Amino acid sequence: MFAAVCLAGTAVSFLMVEADVLVQPPVDSRVTGLLVAIALVYLAALLGTRIVESRGDVSGHRLAASRVRAGMLVALLMAFQSMLLDENGLAQSAIIWAALAGVAVTAVVIRPLGRRLGQ
Numbered sequence: 001m002f003a004a005v006c007l008a009g010t011a012v013s014f015l016m017v018e019a020d021v022l023v024q025p026p027v028d029s030r031v032t033g034l035l036v037a038i039a040l041v042y043l044a045a046l047l048g049t050r051i052v053e054s055r056g057d058v059s060g061h062r063l064a065a066s067r068v069r070a071g072m073l074v075a076l077l078m079a080f081q082s083m084l085l086d087e088n089g090l091a092q093s094a095i096i097w098a099a100l101a102g103v104a105v106t107a108v109v110i111r112p113l114g115r116r117l118g119q
Helices: 002-016 019-023 029-048 065-084 087-092 094-116
Strands: none
Touching: 029 065, 029 094, 065 087, 065 094, 087 094
């Protein structure tokens, strides 16, 4: 339910953006390329999430992987939305991009390295 509310809010905010903003490139192409690369690796991590080891605070049960993936998708959509804005929007969403990059680095570098080391 929460993911549906977030997606509806994202859709409404996309509709509120003026059409001429969508035509002009919002940020430098090098930055855009980096952000797209981060988003693609993050998307691969999102699709590869099958089991979540984290446990809930209240119940102590493992978190539902489907809910975690829905939250990850909302974060990805928020990050893409920031690319539609000018450089200020991108600067304001830097923490989202940092979190996405952290998940991407963990999925690509740290987890495979831990598996090879037997951890």
